[in-house]
Amino acid sequence: MREFLELNPPEKFWEEIKSFLKTKIIKTEKINLDNALSRVLADDIYSPIDLPPFSRSTVDGYAVKAADTAGASASMPSYFKLIGSIKMGEKTELKLKSGEAAAIPTGGMLPEEADAVLMIEDTEKINQNTIESFKSLAVGENLVQKAEDIAADELLFKKGHKLMARDIGALAGLGVTEFEGFKRAEVSVISTGDELISAEADARAGQIRDINSYSISAYLSKMGAETKKVGIIEDDFESLKTALKNELDKDLVLISGGSSVGIKDMTIDLLNSLGKPGVLLHGLAIKPGKPTILAVIDGTIVIGLPGHPASAWTVNSVLVAEIVRVLNGEKEAAEIGIPNNKYLIKAELTRGFVSDKGREEYIPVKVQRDNDKLLADPLLGKSSLITNLAYGDAVLKVPRTQEGKEKGEIVELMLIE
Ligand SMILES: Nc1nc2c(c(=O)[nH]1)N[C@H]1C(S)=C(S)[C@@H](COP(=O)(O)OP(=O)(O)OC[C@H]3O[C@@H](n4cnc5c(N)ncnc54)[C@H](O)[C@@H]3O)O[C@H]1N2
Numbered sequence: 011m012r013e014f015l016e017l018n019p020p021e022k023f024w025e026e027i028k029s030f031l032k033t034k035i036i037k038t039e040k041i042n043l044d045n046a047l048s049r050v051l052a053d054d055i056y057s058p059i060d061l062p063p064f065s066r067s068t069v070d071g072y073a074v075k076a077a078d079t080a081g082a083s084a085s086m087p088s089y090f091k092l093i094g095s096i097k098m099g100e101k102t103e104l105k106l107k108s109g110e111a112a113a114i115p116t117g118g119m120l121p122e123e124a125d126a127v128l129m130i131e132d133t134e135k136i137n138q139n140t141i142e143s144f145k146s147l148a149v150g151e152n153l154v155q156k157a158e159d160i161a162a163d164e165l166l167f168k169k170g171h172k173l174m175a176r177d178i179g180a181l182a183g184l185g186v187t188e189f190e191g192f193k194r195a196e197v198s199v200i201s202t203g204d205e206l207i208s209a210e211a212d213a214r215a216g217q218i219r220d221i222n223s224y225s226i227s228a229y230l231s232k233m234g235a236e237t238k239k240v241g242i243i244e245d246d247f248e249s250l251k252t253a254l255k256n257e258l259d260k261d262l263v264l265i266s267g268g269s270s271v272g273i274k275d276m277t278i279d280l281l282n283s284l285g286k287p288g289v290l291l292h293g294l295a296i297k298p299g300k301p302t303i304l305a306v307i308d309g310t311i312v313i314g315l316p317g318h319p320a321s322a323w324t325v326n327s328v329l330v331a332e333i334v335r336v337l338n339g340e341k342e343a344a345e346i347g348i349p350n351n352k353y354l355i356k357a358e359l360t361r362g363f364v365s366d367k368g369r370e371e372y373i374p375v376k377v378q379r380d381n382d383k384l385l386a387d388p389l390l391g392k393s394s395l396i397t398n399l400a401y402g403d404a405v406l407k408v409p410r411t412q413e414g415k416e417k418g419e420i421v422e423l424m425l426i427e
Protein backbone atom coordinates (compact mmCIF):
# COMPACT_ATOMS: atom_id res chain seq x y z
CA MET A 11 0.00 0.00 0.00
CA ARG A 12 1.27 3.48 -0.86
CA GLU A 13 2.37 5.42 2.25
CA PHE A 14 0.41 8.59 2.80
CA LEU A 15 3.40 10.34 4.34
CA GLU A 16 7.03 9.51 5.01
CA LEU A 17 7.14 9.22 8.82
CA ASN A 18 10.20 10.56 10.64
CA PRO A 19 11.22 9.08 14.00
CA PRO A 20 10.74 11.49 16.94
CA GLU A 21 14.55 11.72 17.34
CA LYS A 22 14.74 13.48 13.99
CA PHE A 23 12.29 16.10 15.23
CA TRP A 24 14.27 16.49 18.46
CA GLU A 25 17.51 17.02 16.55
CA GLU A 26 16.03 19.78 14.37
CA ILE A 27 14.33 21.45 17.33
CA LYS A 28 17.46 21.20 19.48
CA SER A 29 19.74 22.76 16.89
CA PHE A 30 17.31 25.66 16.48
CA LEU A 31 16.70 26.21 20.21
CA LYS A 32 20.40 26.08 21.09
CA THR A 33 20.87 29.32 19.17
CA LYS A 34 17.87 31.04 20.74
CA ILE A 35 18.47 33.53 23.55
CA ILE A 36 15.83 33.22 26.24
CA LYS A 37 15.26 36.74 27.55
CA THR A 38 14.80 37.61 31.20
CA GLU A 39 12.78 40.23 33.10
CA LYS A 40 12.04 41.36 36.67
CA ILE A 41 9.29 39.28 38.26
CA ASN A 42 7.23 40.31 41.24
CA LEU A 43 6.25 37.68 43.81
CA ASP A 44 2.53 38.38 43.25
CA ASN A 45 2.86 37.25 39.62
CA ALA A 46 5.43 34.54 40.13
CA LEU A 47 3.38 31.34 39.92
CA SER A 48 4.79 28.97 37.23
CA ARG A 49 7.59 31.44 36.40
CA VAL A 50 11.13 30.16 35.98
CA LEU A 51 14.11 31.67 37.82
CA ALA A 52 16.91 33.13 35.71
CA ASP A 53 19.34 33.28 38.66
CA ASP A 54 20.13 31.11 41.67
CA ILE A 55 18.36 32.43 44.76
CA TYR A 56 20.27 32.51 48.07
CA SER A 57 18.54 33.26 51.33
CA PRO A 58 19.18 36.85 52.43
CA ILE A 59 18.38 36.01 56.08
CA ASP A 60 18.29 33.26 58.66
CA LEU A 61 14.81 31.69 58.73
CA PRO A 62 13.43 31.76 61.30
CA PRO A 63 15.46 34.82 62.26
CA PHE A 64 15.19 33.82 65.95
CA SER A 65 14.43 30.59 67.86
CA ARG A 66 10.67 30.18 68.31
CA SER A 67 8.41 28.02 70.41
CA THR A 68 6.24 25.51 68.52
CA VAL A 69 3.79 25.08 71.42
CA ASP A 70 1.91 27.11 74.03
CA GLY A 71 3.78 26.60 77.31
CA TYR A 72 6.85 27.70 79.24
CA ALA A 73 10.35 28.49 78.02
CA VAL A 74 12.91 26.74 80.26
CA LYS A 75 16.41 25.31 80.37
CA ALA A 76 16.13 21.60 79.43
CA ALA A 77 18.64 20.65 82.14
CA ASP A 78 16.18 21.89 84.79
CA THR A 79 13.61 19.29 83.67
CA ALA A 80 15.98 16.29 83.99
CA GLY A 81 14.39 13.34 85.78
CA ALA A 82 10.95 14.96 86.15
CA SER A 83 7.92 12.62 86.10
CA ALA A 84 4.32 12.47 87.32
CA SER A 85 5.51 11.19 90.72
CA MET A 86 8.55 13.51 90.90
CA PRO A 87 7.79 16.88 89.34
CA SER A 88 10.33 19.66 88.94
CA TYR A 89 9.44 23.17 90.07
CA PHE A 90 10.01 26.49 88.29
CA LYS A 91 9.75 30.09 89.29
CA LEU A 92 7.51 31.89 86.77
CA ILE A 93 9.28 35.17 85.93
CA GLY A 94 6.81 36.59 83.39
CA SER A 95 5.20 36.21 79.96
CA ILE A 96 6.66 36.59 76.51
CA LYS A 97 4.49 38.61 74.08
CA MET A 98 3.89 37.43 70.51
CA GLY A 99 5.85 39.46 67.94
CA GLU A 100 8.18 41.04 70.50
CA LYS A 101 11.70 40.48 71.80
CA THR A 102 11.52 39.78 75.52
CA GLU A 103 13.66 41.59 78.08
CA LEU A 104 13.35 38.59 80.41
CA LYS A 105 16.61 36.85 81.34
CA LEU A 106 16.08 33.23 82.30
CA LYS A 107 18.14 31.76 85.12
CA SER A 108 18.34 28.13 86.21
CA GLY A 109 15.05 26.98 87.79
CA GLU A 110 13.06 29.75 86.07
CA ALA A 111 10.35 29.61 83.40
CA ALA A 112 8.65 32.22 81.19
CA ALA A 113 5.18 31.71 79.69
CA ILE A 114 5.41 31.63 75.87
CA PRO A 115 2.81 31.36 73.06
CA THR A 116 3.24 29.14 69.95
CA GLY A 117 5.53 31.13 67.63
CA GLY A 118 6.84 33.39 70.40
CA MET A 119 10.52 34.41 70.47
CA LEU A 120 12.55 32.45 73.04
CA PRO A 121 14.74 34.24 75.55
CA GLU A 122 18.41 33.60 74.68
CA GLU A 123 19.02 31.39 77.70
CA ALA A 124 16.07 29.00 77.03
CA ASP A 125 16.70 25.80 75.08
CA ALA A 126 13.38 23.91 75.43
CA VAL A 127 9.67 24.56 75.95
CA LEU A 128 7.34 22.74 78.33
CA MET A 129 3.87 22.16 76.88
CA ILE A 130 1.16 23.69 79.02
CA GLU A 131 -0.55 20.28 79.48
CA ASP A 132 2.67 18.83 80.99
CA THR A 133 2.59 21.44 83.77
CA GLU A 134 0.43 22.57 86.65
CA LYS A 135 0.29 26.12 87.99
CA ILE A 136 0.78 25.93 91.74
CA ASN A 137 0.36 29.67 92.36
CA GLN A 138 0.92 33.03 90.64
CA ASN A 139 4.74 32.55 90.65
CA THR A 140 5.29 28.78 90.52
CA ILE A 141 4.66 25.92 88.10
CA GLU A 142 5.43 22.23 88.44
CA SER A 143 6.29 20.03 85.51
CA PHE A 144 6.01 16.27 85.00
CA LYS A 145 8.05 16.08 81.85
CA SER A 146 11.75 15.70 81.19
CA LEU A 147 12.81 17.57 78.02
CA ALA A 148 15.72 17.20 75.62
CA VAL A 149 17.56 20.33 74.41
CA GLY A 150 15.67 21.77 71.42
CA GLU A 151 12.36 20.12 72.27
CA ASN A 152 9.21 22.03 71.22
CA LEU A 153 11.05 24.79 69.40
CA VAL A 154 12.53 25.65 65.99
CA GLN A 155 16.09 26.92 66.12
CA LYS A 156 17.18 30.14 64.50
CA ALA A 157 18.08 29.32 60.83
CA GLU A 158 16.65 25.80 61.14
CA ASP A 159 14.58 26.32 57.95
CA ILE A 160 17.38 27.99 55.98
CA ALA A 161 20.49 29.95 56.92
CA ALA A 162 21.58 33.29 55.41
CA ASP A 163 23.51 32.79 52.12
CA GLU A 164 22.29 29.19 51.76
CA LEU A 165 21.07 28.20 48.25
CA LEU A 166 17.26 28.04 48.10
CA PHE A 167 16.48 27.59 44.38
CA LYS A 168 18.66 27.02 41.37
CA LYS A 169 18.43 28.89 38.10
CA GLY A 170 15.82 27.10 35.94
CA HIS A 171 13.57 26.27 38.90
CA LYS A 172 9.86 26.65 38.11
CA LEU A 173 8.01 28.29 40.97
CA MET A 174 5.14 26.34 42.54
CA ALA A 175 2.69 27.74 45.10
CA ARG A 176 4.76 26.29 47.97
CA ASP A 177 7.92 27.97 46.66
CA ILE A 178 6.18 31.32 46.64
CA GLY A 179 5.52 30.90 50.37
CA ALA A 180 9.23 30.25 50.97
CA LEU A 181 10.22 33.41 49.03
CA ALA A 182 7.64 35.46 50.95
CA GLY A 183 9.05 34.14 54.23
CA LEU A 184 12.50 35.34 53.19
CA GLY A 185 11.26 38.74 52.01
CA VAL A 186 12.38 38.05 48.42
CA THR A 187 9.65 39.85 46.48
CA GLU A 188 11.41 40.68 43.22
CA PHE A 189 13.84 38.61 41.19
CA GLU A 190 15.06 37.92 37.68
CA GLY A 191 13.06 35.32 35.76
CA PHE A 192 12.86 34.09 32.20
CA LYS A 193 10.24 35.70 29.99
CA ARG A 194 7.27 33.46 29.33
CA ALA A 195 7.21 31.66 26.00
CA GLU A 196 4.84 33.55 23.70
CA VAL A 197 2.64 31.10 21.85
CA SER A 198 -0.22 31.64 19.40
CA VAL A 199 -2.76 28.94 18.61
CA ILE A 200 -4.63 29.00 15.30
CA SER A 201 -7.32 26.54 14.21
CA THR A 202 -8.15 26.02 10.56
CA GLY A 203 -11.07 24.30 8.92
CA ASP A 204 -14.24 25.46 7.15
CA GLU A 205 -16.26 23.06 9.28
CA LEU A 206 -15.18 24.70 12.55
CA ILE A 207 -17.20 27.12 14.67
CA SER A 208 -16.32 28.61 18.04
CA ALA A 209 -17.45 26.89 21.23
CA GLU A 210 -20.17 29.44 21.93
CA ALA A 211 -21.73 29.34 18.42
CA ASP A 212 -24.81 27.27 17.40
CA ALA A 213 -23.81 24.42 15.09
CA ARG A 214 -25.48 23.83 11.69
CA ALA A 215 -25.39 20.39 10.07
CA GLY A 216 -21.79 19.54 9.11
CA GLN A 217 -20.26 22.00 11.55
CA ILE A 218 -18.08 21.06 14.51
CA ARG A 219 -17.04 23.16 17.48
CA ASP A 220 -13.36 24.10 17.72
CA ILE A 221 -11.79 21.98 20.47
CA ASN A 222 -8.08 22.36 19.81
CA SER A 223 -7.78 26.14 20.27
CA TYR A 224 -9.27 25.73 23.72
CA SER A 225 -7.55 22.54 24.90
CA ILE A 226 -4.10 23.48 23.61
CA SER A 227 -4.20 27.10 24.88
CA ALA A 228 -5.34 25.92 28.31
CA TYR A 229 -2.58 23.29 28.45
CA LEU A 230 0.16 25.76 27.54
CA SER A 231 -1.15 28.53 29.78
CA LYS A 232 -1.06 26.12 32.69
CA MET A 233 2.57 25.41 31.83
CA GLY A 234 3.33 29.12 32.23
CA ALA A 235 3.33 30.18 28.56
CA GLU A 236 1.73 33.45 27.46
CA THR A 237 -0.83 31.97 25.13
CA LYS A 238 -2.92 33.75 22.52
CA LYS A 239 -5.98 31.94 21.20
CA VAL A 240 -6.22 33.40 17.69
CA GLY A 241 -9.36 31.40 16.89
CA ILE A 242 -10.60 29.89 13.65
CA ILE A 243 -9.17 30.96 10.31
CA GLU A 244 -10.89 29.79 7.14
CA ASP A 245 -9.11 27.21 4.99
CA ASP A 246 -7.96 29.75 2.42
CA PHE A 247 -4.35 30.47 1.46
CA GLU A 248 -4.47 34.28 1.75
CA SER A 249 -6.51 34.34 5.00
CA LEU A 250 -4.17 31.85 6.62
CA LYS A 251 -1.11 33.68 5.34
CA THR A 252 -2.30 36.98 6.83
CA ALA A 253 -3.20 35.30 10.14
CA LEU A 254 0.14 33.50 10.39
CA LYS A 255 2.15 36.59 9.44
CA ASN A 256 0.49 38.48 12.28
CA GLU A 257 1.73 35.91 14.79
CA LEU A 258 5.34 35.61 13.61
CA ASP A 259 6.52 37.97 16.35
CA LYS A 260 5.82 35.13 18.84
CA ASP A 261 8.28 32.37 19.83
CA LEU A 262 5.99 29.59 18.72
CA VAL A 263 2.91 29.35 16.51
CA LEU A 264 0.64 26.29 16.43
CA ILE A 265 -1.76 25.64 13.60
CA SER A 266 -4.16 22.79 14.12
CA GLY A 267 -5.73 21.11 11.08
CA GLY A 268 -4.63 21.20 7.49
CA SER A 269 -1.52 19.13 8.18
CA SER A 270 -2.42 16.03 6.14
CA VAL A 271 -2.37 15.79 2.33
CA GLY A 272 -6.05 16.42 1.67
CA ILE A 273 -7.38 18.63 -1.11
CA LYS A 274 -7.44 21.75 1.06
CA ASP A 275 -4.21 21.05 2.89
CA MET A 276 -2.06 23.91 1.74
CA THR A 277 -0.27 24.49 5.02
CA ILE A 278 3.09 23.27 3.71
CA ASP A 279 3.08 25.68 0.75
CA LEU A 280 1.92 28.44 2.99
CA LEU A 281 4.71 27.88 5.54
CA ASN A 282 7.32 27.75 2.81
CA SER A 283 6.04 31.02 1.35
CA LEU A 284 6.42 32.97 4.59
CA GLY A 285 10.16 32.87 5.30
CA LYS A 286 13.31 30.80 5.74
CA PRO A 287 14.10 27.97 6.21
CA GLY A 288 10.36 27.02 6.11
CA VAL A 289 9.18 23.43 6.54
CA LEU A 290 11.89 21.17 8.03
CA LEU A 291 9.90 17.98 8.59
CA HIS A 292 6.44 16.65 7.75
CA GLY A 293 5.31 13.31 9.18
CA LEU A 294 6.06 12.04 12.71
CA ALA A 295 6.18 8.34 13.65
CA ILE A 296 3.90 8.61 16.67
CA LYS A 297 0.28 7.53 17.05
CA PRO A 298 -1.81 9.59 17.07
CA GLY A 299 0.01 12.51 15.49
CA LYS A 300 1.22 11.25 12.12
CA PRO A 301 0.84 14.38 9.98
CA THR A 302 2.75 16.74 12.31
CA ILE A 303 4.72 19.54 10.61
CA LEU A 304 7.83 21.26 11.94
CA ALA A 305 8.80 24.59 10.41
CA VAL A 306 11.00 27.51 11.35
CA ILE A 307 10.15 30.88 9.83
CA ASP A 308 12.66 33.66 10.44
CA GLY A 309 13.29 32.69 14.08
CA THR A 310 9.80 31.49 14.99
CA ILE A 311 8.97 27.80 15.37
CA VAL A 312 5.73 26.79 13.69
CA ILE A 313 4.17 23.41 14.45
CA GLY A 314 1.35 22.03 12.33
CA LEU A 315 -0.78 19.96 14.69
CA PRO A 316 -3.03 17.23 13.30
CA GLY A 317 -6.71 18.29 13.39
CA HIS A 318 -8.09 15.29 15.30
CA PRO A 319 -8.42 16.52 18.90
CA ALA A 320 -6.65 13.59 20.58
CA SER A 321 -3.86 13.78 17.97
CA ALA A 322 -3.40 17.52 18.51
CA TRP A 323 -3.36 16.96 22.27
CA THR A 324 -0.82 14.14 22.03
CA VAL A 325 1.56 16.07 19.78
CA ASN A 326 1.16 19.02 22.10
CA SER A 327 2.06 16.93 25.18
CA VAL A 328 4.93 15.04 23.56
CA LEU A 329 6.53 17.72 21.36
CA VAL A 330 5.16 21.20 21.94
CA ALA A 331 5.26 21.05 25.75
CA GLU A 332 8.98 20.24 25.58
CA ILE A 333 9.63 23.22 23.30
CA VAL A 334 7.70 25.45 25.70
CA ARG A 335 9.78 24.17 28.63
CA VAL A 336 12.94 25.28 26.83
CA LEU A 337 11.42 28.63 25.76
CA ASN A 338 10.26 29.23 29.35
CA GLY A 339 13.80 28.58 30.61
CA GLU A 340 12.77 25.46 32.53
CA LYS A 341 14.86 23.04 30.49
CA GLU A 342 18.13 23.19 28.55
CA ALA A 343 17.77 22.69 24.80
CA ALA A 344 20.27 19.80 25.06
CA GLU A 345 17.85 17.91 27.36
CA ILE A 346 14.81 18.23 25.17
CA GLY A 347 12.93 14.94 24.79
CA ILE A 348 14.34 13.45 28.02
CA PRO A 349 11.32 12.88 30.30
CA ASN A 350 11.26 14.42 33.75
CA ASN A 351 10.88 11.75 36.43
CA LYS A 352 8.54 13.90 38.48
CA TYR A 353 5.79 13.35 35.90
CA LEU A 354 6.20 9.54 35.80
CA ILE A 355 4.31 6.86 37.80
CA LYS A 356 4.12 3.05 37.54
CA ALA A 357 0.91 0.99 37.41
CA GLU A 358 -0.40 -2.48 36.42
CA LEU A 359 -2.36 -2.76 33.15
CA THR A 360 -5.94 -4.04 33.54
CA ARG A 361 -6.08 -5.32 29.95
CA GLY A 362 -3.82 -5.91 27.00
CA PHE A 363 -4.03 -4.32 23.54
CA VAL A 364 -2.22 -4.30 20.22
CA SER A 365 -0.43 -1.27 18.85
CA ASP A 366 1.20 -0.18 15.60
CA LYS A 367 4.77 -1.41 15.21
CA GLY A 368 6.90 1.38 13.76
CA ARG A 369 5.05 4.24 15.49
CA GLU A 370 5.42 5.26 19.11
CA GLU A 371 1.88 5.02 20.46
CA TYR A 372 0.36 7.16 23.21
CA ILE A 373 -2.72 5.80 24.98
CA PRO A 374 -4.71 7.64 27.67
CA VAL A 375 -5.30 5.58 30.82
CA LYS A 376 -7.52 5.88 33.86
CA VAL A 377 -5.51 5.26 37.03
CA GLN A 378 -7.20 3.64 40.01
CA ARG A 379 -6.02 2.35 43.34
CA ASP A 380 -6.55 -1.31 44.27
CA ASN A 381 -5.44 -1.76 47.88
CA ASP A 382 -1.67 -1.23 47.76
CA LYS A 383 -1.20 -1.04 43.98
CA LEU A 384 -2.11 1.30 41.13
CA LEU A 385 -4.11 -0.03 38.18
CA ALA A 386 -4.02 1.50 34.70
CA ASP A 387 -7.12 1.05 32.56
CA PRO A 388 -6.29 1.87 28.89
CA LEU A 389 -8.93 4.07 27.21
CA LEU A 390 -8.77 2.77 23.68
CA GLY A 391 -10.48 4.90 21.05
CA LYS A 392 -10.08 6.83 17.82
CA SER A 393 -8.01 9.98 17.71
CA SER A 394 -11.05 11.95 16.57
CA LEU A 395 -12.57 11.44 20.05
CA ILE A 396 -11.85 13.81 22.91
CA THR A 397 -13.60 12.33 25.94
CA ASN A 398 -10.99 9.60 26.49
CA LEU A 399 -8.52 12.36 27.23
CA ALA A 400 -10.95 14.02 29.57
CA TYR A 401 -11.47 10.77 31.47
CA GLY A 402 -7.78 9.81 31.50
CA ASP A 403 -5.34 10.70 34.26
CA ALA A 404 -2.14 9.73 32.49
CA VAL A 405 -0.69 8.58 29.17
CA LEU A 406 1.02 5.30 28.39
CA LYS A 407 3.77 5.30 25.77
CA VAL A 408 4.28 2.13 23.74
CA PRO A 409 7.73 2.21 22.09
CA ARG A 410 7.79 1.74 18.34
CA THR A 411 9.61 -1.59 18.69
CA GLN A 412 6.61 -3.13 20.52
CA GLU A 413 3.34 -4.41 19.07
CA GLY A 414 1.24 -3.93 22.17
CA LYS A 415 1.03 -4.64 25.87
CA GLU A 416 -0.11 -7.62 27.95
CA LYS A 417 -2.67 -7.56 30.75
CA GLY A 418 -0.84 -7.44 34.11
CA GLU A 419 2.27 -5.72 32.74
CA ILE A 420 3.75 -3.02 34.96
CA VAL A 421 3.90 0.09 32.81
CA GLU A 422 5.31 3.58 33.20
CA LEU A 423 2.82 6.43 32.80
CA MET A 424 3.21 10.15 32.22
CA LEU A 425 0.79 12.27 34.21
CA ILE A 426 -1.44 14.52 32.08
CA GLU A 427 -1.34 18.29 32.77
N1 LIG B 1 -6.23 9.24 3.27
C1 LIG B 1 -5.79 9.53 4.49
N2 LIG B 1 -6.46 10.45 5.21
C2 LIG B 1 -6.04 10.77 6.44
C3 LIG B 1 -4.91 10.14 6.98
C4 LIG B 1 -4.23 9.16 6.20
O1 LIG B 1 -3.22 8.56 6.62
N3 LIG B 1 -4.71 8.90 4.95
N4 LIG B 1 -4.49 10.47 8.24
C5 LIG B 1 -5.51 10.90 9.15
C6 LIG B 1 -4.95 11.36 10.36
S1 LIG B 1 -4.10 10.21 11.27
C7 LIG B 1 -5.15 12.61 10.84
S2 LIG B 1 -4.61 13.03 12.42
C8 LIG B 1 -5.84 13.63 10.06
C9 LIG B 1 -5.09 14.95 10.14
O2 LIG B 1 -5.69 15.83 9.33
P1 LIG B 1 -5.38 17.37 9.29
O3 LIG B 1 -4.33 17.71 10.29
O4 LIG B 1 -5.16 17.80 7.92
O5 LIG B 1 -6.69 18.02 9.89
P2 LIG B 1 -8.07 18.28 9.18
O6 LIG B 1 -8.20 17.47 7.97
O7 LIG B 1 -8.25 19.74 9.10
O8 LIG B 1 -8.99 17.72 10.31
C10 LIG B 1 -9.01 16.37 10.71
C11 LIG B 1 -10.21 16.15 11.62
O9 LIG B 1 -10.08 16.90 12.80
C12 LIG B 1 -11.17 17.81 12.99
N5 LIG B 1 -10.63 19.06 13.50
C13 LIG B 1 -9.75 19.86 12.91
N6 LIG B 1 -9.48 20.91 13.68
C14 LIG B 1 -10.24 20.80 14.78
C15 LIG B 1 -10.42 21.59 15.94
N7 LIG B 1 -9.75 22.74 16.14
N8 LIG B 1 -11.28 21.17 16.88
C16 LIG B 1 -12.00 20.02 16.70
N9 LIG B 1 -11.85 19.21 15.63
C17 LIG B 1 -10.99 19.59 14.69
C18 LIG B 1 -11.73 18.00 11.61
O10 LIG B 1 -13.05 18.42 11.67
C19 LIG B 1 -11.51 16.63 11.00
O11 LIG B 1 -12.54 15.75 11.41
O12 LIG B 1 -5.97 13.24 8.72
C20 LIG B 1 -6.50 11.93 8.56
N10 LIG B 1 -6.71 11.71 7.16
Ligand code: MOO
Pocket residue numbers: 296297298299300301316318321322393394
Ligand atom coordinates in the same frame (compact mmCIF):
# COMPACT_ATOMS: atom_id res chain seq x y z
O1 MOO C 1 -2.06 10.59 13.33
MO1 MOO C 1 -3.65 10.68 13.42
O2 MOO C 1 -2.98 11.88 14.27
O3 MOO C 1 -3.40 9.00 13.99
O4 MOO C 1 -5.01 10.67 14.33
